[in-house]
Structure formats: structure tokens, C-alpha cells
Amino acid sequence: MGYQYILLDMGTRISGNSTWLGSVGSIYEYRIDPAVTPTNATFNYDLVSLINDPASWASGPYSWDFSTAGNDSPSGNNSGRWIAAKHDPFSGTVLNVASGVATITGSGTLAIESLGIVIGSPSTYAWVQIDVNPSTQSDRNDLAFRYVWQKDGLRLSDNNSKREWLIPTNKETKRYNFYLPYTADQGTDFKGNWDGFSHGVLLQFGAGEEGINSVAIDNFKLLAMYGHVTITP
Numbered sequence: 001m002g003y004q005y006i007l008l009d010m011g012t013r014i015s016g017n018s019t020w021l022g023s024v025g026s027i028y029e030y031r032i033d034p035a036v037t038p039t040n041a042t043f044n045y046d047l048v049s050l051i052n053d054p055a056s057w058a059s060g061p062y063s064w065d066f067s068t069a070g071n072d073s074p075s076g077n078n079s080g081r082w083i084a085a086k087h088d089p090f091s092g093t094v095l096n097v098a099s100g101v102a103t104i105t106g107s108g109t110l111a112i113e114s115l116g117i118v119i120g121s122p123s124t125y126a127w128v129q130i131d132v133n134p135s136t137q138s139d140r141n142d143l144a145f146r147y148v149w150q151k152d153g154l155r156l157s158d159n160n161s162k163r164e165w166l167i168p169t170n171k172e173t174k175r176y177n178f179y180l181p182y183t184a185d186q187g188t189d190f191k192g193n194w195d196g197f198s199h200g201v202l203l204q205f206g207a208g209e210e211g212i213n214s215v216a217i218d219n220f221k222l223l224a225m226y227g228h229v230t231i232t233p
């Protein structure tokens with residue numbers, strides 16, 4: 001499977017397990033058991049960390065404009081900790097963030113991800129808004145843009161937590177709005193439930209084909225629907 005990033009909410013108790021106290025200064029050691037049954041498998045860990053950032057669980061709006069270097073709150077309004085996805089099939093992806101634009105280059109399927117994103121809002125934050133300019137070797141109207149999200153303790157795209165929409169290329173920067181709960185036009189593997197709570201996001205462009213030169217993202221947001229107005233006679 002390669003490397004996977006797994007985020008566990010230690011405050012959510014699983015049946016039969018003890019409660020995580022988590023008080024600052026009271027943790028002296030912790031142990032990770034990679035499997036619950038005997039196995040000959042080998043497990044490699046690249047990073048293990050305990051994160052204490054309750055402020056990031058605040059509600060939205062969630063917005064990443066790629067303009068404020070060094071300000072990387074997981075809940076947005078800055079450049080964020082976006083990196084080039086390196087796991088299969090995205091090994092050719094290169095990301096450059098400059099002047100408020102995230103530019104993705106490489107070969108094959110391209111993707112960037114922010115695995116520290118913490119979205120703790122209700123499902124009202126259900127619109128993906130993205131300003132994007134994909135450059136391809138020839139004009140196209142069918143470049144796949146996939147939005148993949150991650151839940152506590154699960155991997156990216158587990159439970160079909162992803163959507164796919166088609167966008168044109170070589171048309172300069174265009175703004176798109178996609179509605180996450182709507183699954184009627186989605187493929188079988190793209191109908192996972194959107195509940196507004198996710199902790200990692202991957203933005204994928206293309207589906208393995210050749211000929212994608214670059215993708216420039218000027219802004220990326222998760223937006224709430226406008227409130228409705230009630231008129232009382």
C-alpha cells in the first residue's frame with residue numbers, strides 16, 4: 001500500500017479502550033502496536049507526533065489563498081501545509097507556491113495534499129470553490145479534478161470519500177464551485193458520505209494520462225451555503 005497518513009482523534013473513545021487523558025505534561029511514553037493479530041509483515045513509520053491544537057477545530061470558513069508564507073493554521077486562511085503528493089500514482093508531482101498561486105508540474109497524475117487540515121464544521125461547508133488554470137498539450141474539456149478527503153483513523157478515499165468533476169484546460173484561470181453532498185452524477189467509487197468533518201484533503205488532476213503540463217491554483221475554499229431568507233407576511 002505504500003505510506004499512508006493516519007490521523008487519530010485521541011479524544012474519541014473506542015469501545016473497550018480506556019479514555020485518553022491527554023493532559024499537557026502527563027504523558028511520559030506511549031506505545032504503538034501495528035497489528036492486533038500476529039503477522040510477519042514489516043511496518044515502517046516515517047513520522048509519529050502528538051498534536052495539541054484545539055483552536056483549529058473551530059468552524060469555517062476554510063480558505064487557502066497560497067499567499068501568506070509561514071502562516072499555516074490547519075483551518076485555513078493562508079498558504080497552509082500543502083505538499084506534493086508522493087505516494088502512488090503521484091510520484092511525478094512537483095509543487096511550487098509563490099505570489100499567491102500554487103503551481104503543480106510533473107508527469108502523469110498530479111496531486112497536492114494538506115494532511116493537517118482540520119475541518120470541524122457541520123455539513124454546511126459543502127461547496128468546493130477553486131480558481132484553477134490547467135495547461136495541457138492540447139485543449140481539452142474533460143480533465144478530471146478529484147477532491148479526496150480523509151477521516152479520523154482512515155486513509156484518504158476510504159469509504160469512497162472522494163468526488164470527481166471534469167474541467168476544461170487551456171482556458172486561463174476559471175472559478176469552479178462543486179457541491180460535495182450531490183452524488184447523483186458520481187461514479188460508483190465516488191459516492192461516500194460528506195458530513196463536514198474531515199482531516200486531510202488531496203486535490204488530484206488527471207487520471208494517469210500524459211500531456212498535462214501544469215496546473216495553477218489561485219485559491220481554494222470550502223464554503224457554506226448562503227442562509228435562506230424567510231419572509232413573514
Ligand SMILES: [Ca+2]
Pocket residue numbers: 065066067099100101217218219
Ligand atoms: Ca491566491
